[in-house]
Amino acid sequence: MSLQLYGHPFSSYTQKVLIALYENATPFQFRMLGPDTPDNAAEWLRRWPLRRFPLLVDDGRSVVESSIIIEYLQQRHAGPVRLLPDAPEAALEVRFLDRFFDLHVMSPVQHAVGGALSGDDGKAGDALASAVERLELAYAWLEDQLAGRQWAAGAAFTLADCAAAPALFYADWTHRIAAHHRALCDYRARLLARPSFARAVAEARPYRPLFPLGAPDRD
Structure with a gap:
């Protein structure tokens, strides 16, 4: 193969x-x-x-x-789903959102996870506090960004959504997305229902005990 x-x-x-x-x-x-x-x-x-x-x-x-x-x-190895638009400006937005989810959502989660794995309660607490502060900023920005959108960059599922799905999945475990972020909560739910991500989540389910912050009994 x-x-x-x-x-x-x-x-x-x-x-x-x-x-x-x-x-x-x-x-x-x-x-x-x-x-x-x-x-x-x-x-x-x-x-x-x-x-x-x-x-x-x-x-x-x-x-x-x-x-x-x-x-x-x-x-x-192109398929029917174009994950990066051909139009340059549209592609630029998708690339920006991809970086946003990696750098401003997933990175704080990894920082919190690293602190938990350090075995030092002080470092773990500081890392989690830093992650919570950064995630709150990201959640607030995304709430406005996602208003009226089906997917991160608009109507089409793109590279940005590939980044968003696992980032928001673990971010919500690290610091729960508040209910008043309705657009963001609904978007995360749509990602979980997407067959491609649902399959990835199912395949990862046996490894949930590895999450050092404690995997919640949901999703």
Whole structure:
């Protein structure tokens, strides 16, 4: 099989790429990274010693970084769902929103998770407090941004939504989105109902005990 994806089902950035693959029913082989798959880990590290996943291998070519992987898939393995618009200005907005979800939603979550994994209660508390402050700012901005929109950039499901789905999924676990952010709550619900993301969530379900902040009994 030409395409191989190295990653973990519980990883937000792995899920981001999985959504893109599932949206277009793109054939690929998943290479699980974990203690039970040392051969996969060895090949992953040989190809990308910076130790970040996901990694896509296409007929021997390595492609890294989730946003780049999704754009690469559209260029080389295009399907019926265009995740990046052809129009330059529309594509620029999608790329901006993709970065917003990665940098201003997922990054604070990772900071809180890192603090929890440190084993230091003080660091964990500080990291969570910082994440809550940053997420509140992001939630407020998104509430206005999403008003009247079906998906992040408008009527079409795009790369921005691939980024938003896992980011908001874990962000709500880290710091619950308040009910008064109605547009944002509804958007997160639409993402969870999207078949591509619903599949990724189902595949990651067995790994929920790994979430150090405590995975809530929902979603």
